[in-house]
Each structure stands twice: as C-alpha cells, then as structure tokens.
Amino acid sequence: MPETKVQRYLRELYALYKVENIFQLKLKLNDNWLYEIRKKIEINKKDRINYILISFLNKDILNLNETHLILEVSRRLLNEDLKAVQQILEKFNLTYRSLNSKGIELIGNEGDKKKLFNTTLFYLFLERDYLPTIFNFLFYDFDQVIDEKIQAFTFNRIKKISSYMHTYLILKIQLLLYIGIIRNNKILNFYKLRDEIKIISKFCDENADRNIYKYNKTKKNEVDRFIKHLNKFINFSKPVLNELDTAESLIQLFRLIEYKNVFKIKKYYLLNKSFQNEHKEKRMLYITLTDLIEDYFWKKLKYKIDSFDKITFFLLLHEFVTLNNKKRINNQKNIIVYNFLQKIILNRLVKDLESEAVIISDVVSSYALKSYLENNSVKNIIIFESIDFQSFIKIDESISVIKLSLPFEREDLFNINIT
Known part of the structure; x- marks a missing residue:
C-alpha cells in the first residue's frame, strides 16, 4: 500500500472520530484496538509459507491435517504452498519427505535447519506488529524463553562493543539463543549452545564500533559516493564523513535499507504537525534533502526508502547543510526505550x-527492557517510535509511557503530564 494512501485513510479516520491525531484516535477506540485489527488481517500466501517453516522449529514433523485447519485453506492450496516451501528449503540445502498418515518431515543438516529458522524468525520479528494472530504463539513462546537471564547475557555481550545496543543485533543474538534452546528441548545448556556462542562472538566483533570500517568496506565506498553525489546539489558546511559517529551511522543505515528492500519491509513515520507547519525553513530543507536522497537510492541502487529512512537521513545530515519554557522532570528516573x-x-x-x-538515566532497547526493569527503578519511559509494549511485557502502572515526536520539538515537552 502506498504511503499516501495510508495518510489518506488516517485523515478519514480522524474526520470520522473527530480527533486531530493518532494518539487521540487510539484513545477513542479501546485498549485492544491493535489486537482486534490483527485478528481481522487476512492470512496471505507469504504468511502461510512462513507458518509452515516455523512449524518445524519444535519438531521436524508437520501434521498437514492440523495445518490446513489452522491456516483455513484447502488441501489443494496447501499443496501449492508446499511447492513454494520446497523452493525455499533448497536454498538452505534442505528438503522434506512425505510420511504416510503423519504429514511431512524436514530433512537435512541441523546447522542448515537453524539457518533457515533464523532467517525466517528474523523477518517475522521485524514484522511482528503487522502479522495475523496465527503467529501469536511464537512471540509468546519467545518472551517466555528469552527471560531476564538471557537478556542480561545479551546486554553484557553487546555493552562491551558499543555504547548503545542496536536492536537488530540484539534480536539476532536472542534468536540464535532461542532457536538453540528450542532445538535442545527447551533446555538452556551453554555447552550445547557452543556453536551459537561462536556465531555471537563473530557478530559482536563485526559490529563493534572500532571495527565498523574493517568489515564494511563496500558500504563505506557506497556512502562516499552518496555524499559526493549530494555535494553536487547542496553545500555542506563541514565534511560529513570526518564526523566518525555520522559516518558509522550512514554505513549502518545503508545496510539497513538494503536489508529492508531484500525482505520488502517498510516503516512508516508521520512527521508531527509543528515540524511541518511552524518551521517552514526546516521543512523546506527536509523536503529538498529527502527528495534528493530518495531519487539517488532509486536511480543508483534501485532501492526505495521509506518515511523512517527519510527522517533518519534528515537527522543525520541536516546540521551539515548550509541553507521557551522548560518542563522540569529531572528529579525522576527517565529512560528512553527504542527499537x-x-x-x-x-x-x-x-x-x-x-x-x-x-x-x-539510560537508553534501553525494547529487547532488553524486561531485564532492565527487573533491576532498576523507572518513573518515565520516553519513546519516539511506535512500540507495542503490551505484546511482550507488562509495564507497571506506576511507570508513565511518554510518546514524543521525531524530530524532537521543544513544544512536545508541554504534552508531558508528570505529577
């Protein structure tokens, strides 16, 4: 669905419910509005194929009678899906065989099976908020297995290599551990997870702040060409790539955009009204800069960038381009939770x-939040993204969850109601 259509539908919803923004709309509905919408999502072919693939996670034998009832499709359509499943399995050096009266059995090397599960689960977790309810069991099971102990292990590993733990890296590590534990009959045994620990060590080494250039030479060259291209149209007040944090973040963003295009993942972010309407100079810079970037990615790389990519590029680059009342809550413990x-x-x-x-006080990934709240007292959780806490953690009623807009505007602080 094009982003323009999403925005049009939102405007129609605002008019119908006589509200001005999405947060009021959410309150006008009810606390379970997202769950109710997900129950109505149609199960498409891609969902069915992913469901079949992850059904092999707990045991290698899949009962087709049960599966076609859960997926609500005919046996004929299920057989068509299995042909697509076979094509995916072949990419991982796997196959399946039919079992009389039992269903089908996944055949192949255990390491290849884990690679299949990891790739499938990683995609599903990125799309977690937009999937039909047939996958609820998976997310519930993950939240039970990846407990405070596993989160602490992940936290300690990544804290050694970076000041902030990127959610994608945390998720990859936790999925490796989750798959290893499930394949070991849900028993946590670090000796049996030795292959996973080796992969995690490699991940951490490749993603360490100190090694960003060493392992991403191709992406660094892409970023160099990108900045040179922008230099033809806009003036930078200082060299962008001389700022190490900016250069590293651009490399990571290029990697992320490539991944999202391969898996056809989009993230939508609606700019807040005050940014769009009250700051015309900044708004024009945003439009000019993001139009140039969008055009570059499509013409040079054949990638589409989404609204979340645009706002990230703007925040990374706008300070380089040439073209109040304060809310005091510093006596309380505030953390930013991010995805x-x-x-x-x-x-x-x-x-x-x-x-x-x-x-x-701290900046915490949503995938480490359960462990963090166990060991720290928190008064306010500040978020800048749409994070559905209800789907994976129960937030204590004494903790306020505060949603601020991105880019951050001072006026947003007046929306914080702290007592």
Whole structure:
C-alpha cells in the first residue's frame, strides 16, 4: 500500500472520530484496538509459507491435517504452498519427505535447519506488529524463553562493543539463543549452545564500533559516493564523513535499507504537525534533502526508502547543510526505550532532552527492557517510535509511557503530564 494512501485513510479516520491525531484516535477506540485489527488481517500466501517453516522449529514433523485447519485453506492450496516451501528449503540445502498418515518431515543438516529458522524468525520479528494472530504463539513462546537471564547475557555481550545496543543485533543474538534452546528441548545448556556462542562472538566483533570500517568496506565506498553525489546539489558546511559517529551511522543505515528492500519491509513515520507547519525553513530543507536522497537510492541502487529512512537521513545530515519554557522532570528516573533508532540519533535526543532539563538515566532497547526493569527503578519511559509494549511485557502502572515526536520539538515537552 502506498504511503499516501495510508495518510489518506488516517485523515478519514480522524474526520470520522473527530480527533486531530493518532494518539487521540487510539484513545477513542479501546485498549485492544491493535489486537482486534490483527485478528481481522487476512492470512496471505507469504504468511502461510512462513507458518509452515516455523512449524518445524519444535519438531521436524508437520501434521498437514492440523495445518490446513489452522491456516483455513484447502488441501489443494496447501499443496501449492508446499511447492513454494520446497523452493525455499533448497536454498538452505534442505528438503522434506512425505510420511504416510503423519504429514511431512524436514530433512537435512541441523546447522542448515537453524539457518533457515533464523532467517525466517528474523523477518517475522521485524514484522511482528503487522502479522495475523496465527503467529501469536511464537512471540509468546519467545518472551517466555528469552527471560531476564538471557537478556542480561545479551546486554553484557553487546555493552562491551558499543555504547548503545542496536536492536537488530540484539534480536539476532536472542534468536540464535532461542532457536538453540528450542532445538535442545527447551533446555538452556551453554555447552550445547557452543556453536551459537561462536556465531555471537563473530557478530559482536563485526559490529563493534572500532571495527565498523574493517568489515564494511563496500558500504563505506557506497556512502562516499552518496555524499559526493549530494555535494553536487547542496553545500555542506563541514565534511560529513570526518564526523566518525555520522559516518558509522550512514554505513549502518545503508545496510539497513538494503536489508529492508531484500525482505520488502517498510516503516512508516508521520512527521508531527509543528515540524511541518511552524518551521517552514526546516521543512523546506527536509523536503529538498529527502527528495534528493530518495531519487539517488532509486536511480543508483534501485532501492526505495521509506518515511523512517527519510527522517533518519534528515537527522543525520541536516546540521551539515548550509541553507521557551522548560518542563522540569529531572528529579525522576527517565529512560528512553527504542527499537530501530541509531546510536547517533539517540545521543542527540539525549542531549536535546537534557538541554530542556529532562535528565535521561539510560537508553534501553525494547529487547532488553524486561531485564532492565527487573533491576532498576523507572518513573518515565520516553519513546519516539511506535512500540507495542503490551505484546511482550507488562509495564507497571506506576511507570508513565511518554510518546514524543521525531524530530524532537521543544513544544512536545508541554504534552508531558508528570505529577
């Protein structure tokens, strides 16, 4: 669905419910509105194929009678899906064989099976909020297995290599451990997870701040060409790539855009009204810069960038381009919880908030939040993305969850109601 159509539908919803923004709309409905919508999502072919693939996770034998009832499709259509499943399995050196009266059995090397599960689960977790309810069992099971102990293990591993833990890296590590534990009859045994631990060590080495250039030479060259291209149309007040944090974040963003295009993943972010309407100079810069970038990615790389990519590029680059009342809550413990925001953006948000006397104690990935809340007292959770806490954790009623807009505007602080 094009982004313009999403925005049009939202405007129609605003008019119908006589509200001005999505947060009021959410309140006008009910607390379970997202769950109710997901129940009505149609199960498409891609969903059915992914469901079949992850059904092999707990045991290698799949009962087709049960599966076609859960997926609500005929046996004929299910057989067509199995042909597509076979094509995917072949890419992982796997296959399946039919069993009389039992269903089908996954055949192949255990390491190849884990690679298949990891690739499939990673995609499903990125799309977690937009999937039909047939996958609810998976997310519930993951949240039970990846407990505070596993989160702490992940936290300690990544904290050694980076000041902020990127959600994608955390998710990859936790999925490796989850798959290893499930394949070991849901028993946590670090000796039996030795292959996973080796892969995790390699991941951490490749993603360490100190090694970003060493392992991403191709992406670094792409970023160099990208900045040179922009230089033809706009003036940079200082060399962009001389700023190490900015250069690293651009490399990571290029990797992310490539991944999202391969798996056809889009993230939507609606710019807040005050940014669009009250700051015309900044708005024009946003439009000019993002139009140039969108055009570059499509013509040079054949990639489409989404609204989340655009706002990230803007936040990374706008300060290089040439063209108040304060809410005081510094006596309370405030943390930022994030999903896909990059390190440099989080650093800037922390500085912006602290310049407004909002003191941030910690910046925590949603995939480490369960463990963090177990060991730390928190008064306010500040988020800049749409994070559905209900789907994976119960937030204590004493903790306020505060949604701020991105880019951050000082006026947003007046929306914080702290008592």
